[in-house]
């Protein structure tokens with residue numbers, strides 16, 4: 001007989017949006033993560049979505065990944081992407097200072113649209129295999145990561161380095177947040193029942209919501 005403590009945890013489903021300037025490697029990172037394939041050619045994206053299942057710390061997670069357009073002509077759709085996203089991969093190329101700069105506006109827009117400063121974000125410095133063309137120091141990227149309280153990964157879609165890690169980190173943030181909300185709901189239900197029932201718990205109800213706490217500052221390189 002299965003032990004009484006055994007609980008089957010259902011899969012969680014999350015919407016993840018990959019954002020960043022044109023040509024930084026958003027499609028290549030996503031294609032490596034979902035299909036294990038490397039794309040050499042550059043074909044600007046309009047919008048591609050992928051669905052994949054991953055296991056994170058023994059929990060099944062279904063990810064709906066939206067690979068967005070970096071080029072100006074398609075940016076009108078960004079508000080819609082941002083509304084639907086629960087977690088964001090903000091990608092720049094280590095070979096382009098301006099691509100890091102572009103993330104500043106994107107992050108501000110996400111926070112404004114989601115009305116949430118703690119929205120799960122991972123900052124990704126891609127093309128780490130092109131070290132000889134590096135324009136963004138690791139220290140600079142890490143200071144941005146600390147300021148935004150979001151982890152930083154240097155990836156190479158070409159070599160597949162750190163590709164799984166940046167998606168896994170985002171999943172962990174999303175799971176942690178989901179767990180906190182579930183506990184908050186249980187907590188609220190418990191006190192609501194106590195108050196409705198026998199008057200128990202009166203005056204004991206806590207007003208504060210669970211805080212997600214600060215994320216670990218993390219900087220992962222090749």
Ligand SMILES: Nc1nc2c(ncn2[C@@H]2O[C@H](COP(=O)(O)OP(=O)(O)OP(=O)(O)O)[C@@H](O)[C@H]2O)c(=O)[nH]1
Pocket residue numbers: 020021022023024025026027028029039040041042043044045046068069070071126127128129130155156157158159
């Ligand atoms: N050396 C190297 N090249 C890369 C890497 N990632 C992407 N590229 C190349 O950069 C070009 C652009 O990659 P995409 O993935 O299409 O870029 P994107 O960010 O999706 O571009 P948009 O669709 O215009 O937003 C392609 O020619 C890729 O082969 C990488 O990690 N290393």
